[in-house]
């Protein structure tokens with residue numbers, strides 16, 4: 001059995017490692033000519049981290065990232081709305097890890113090269129089309145200049161090619177990305193630790209908010225803090241595709257006047273970020289689709305369920321997809337059945353997650369607080385009851401598959417058969 005994986009991002013690499021773990025050969029084809037450690041911060045929830053531990057990568061990731069201890073949410077006046085422990089502090093058997101996406105990617109890639117081989121990831125090969133012929137799938141590629149660059153034949157094709165997936169496009173031609181009118185700036189900056197030293201904070205409300213969390217320790221006790229700042233899109237917005245459009249840092253800093261709090265100088269952090277490190281991205285996702293698996297072809301990660309960056313879910317869910325797909329292929333060596341089984345286990349929850357994130361997910365409590373008390377409050381319970389706060393937090397975690405009980409009580413998605421001694 002040979003699996004062709006199109007896309008060497010977080011989903012594709014995790015899936016390849018998981019397929020290898022269950023004894024399925026695979027090869028990853030990645031569009032970019034050189035894989036570089038790209039991206040800023042990404043958050044891995046305990047449901048995904050336990051799967052990375054099961055792949056033997058937990059220690060490396062824990063050392064490279066920050067074990068997130070707390071999520072704290074504030075209104076724009078800097079008043080605390082909600083705080084909850086995270087990761088091991090919340091009782092999970094595995095941590096929540098905030099890490100540079102580039103570092104995560106490097107660790108996954110290093111493991112693939114060690115375990116599967118130096119040629120397991122072929123770069124400079126963008127999937128352009130595919131065809132199912134009998135019990136084979138033929139994938140066709142182009143090089144970085146767009147010239148034909150050969151084909152590969154396998155038993156299954158896994159589309160892990162991100163939000164602008166070419167695999168998905170072949171099933172859903174004419175589909176458009178959905179842009180919600182918001183822009184988010186992203187940056188990463190070295191600074192002193194704040195709050196617990198491992199706190200993820202979300203400040204503001206739907207129309208204007210900021211998310212910050214440390215992703216790495218630096219010599220001398222400092223930390224690298226990843227930040228996102230949301231604002232309504234100004235005229236002359238960037239193209240909807242790019243992850244790497246340079247931003248006007250000053251425009252971002254100017255729109256956060258007054259966001260200086262005793263517990264963190266949010267605006268000051270934006271201003272201290274090297275200008276070339278500030279990027280801008282439009283907030284895009286896609287409408288849920290009814291199917292990901294079509295005979296011997298399926299979709300995972302952002303190709304399957306691109307979602308807005310709310311609730312720190314995209315990376316974690318991409319990892320879980322790869323694990324559930326490998327588990328399904330371990331259970332049934334009939335590829336068509338395995339791909340259907342994977343889809344059936346994941347699609348309803350992920351389609352729900354895409355829609356929940358459009359309505360802010362857990363961060364919805366920020367918007368309620370803003371609507372009920374735009375000028376702030378004497379006590380948060382005058383605005384939102386403890387019950388409302390707790391229920392919102394728990395509902396989101398349950399829907400995303402990472403509430404403490406659920407994660408701690410289940411087995412890893414991939415349960416290897418015991419070896420005969």
Ligand SMILES: Cc1cc2nc3c(=O)[nH]c(=O)nc-3n(C[C@H](O)[C@H](O)[C@H](O)COP(=O)(O)OP(=O)(O)OC[C@H]3O[C@@H](n4cnc5c(N)ncnc54)[C@H](O)[C@@H]3O)c2cc1C
Pocket residue numbers: 006007008009010011012029030031032038039040041042043101125126127128160161162163164165166167243300301302303309314315316318
């Ligand atoms: C360069 C980059 C930087 C990012 N930075 C961040 C970040 O800082 N924080 C964050 O939360 N999320 C970031 N993301 C998104 C995040 O990685 C995903 O939302 C999430 O991890 C799901 O991963 P994925 O593998 O499904 O998609 P992605 O991580 O987007 O990976 C998709 C991969 O497929 C490749 N590809 C695309 N089209 C083709 C094709 N036709 N054929 C072959 N390969 C193809 C892409 O080059 C990419 O390597 C970034 C994504 C990219 C590509």
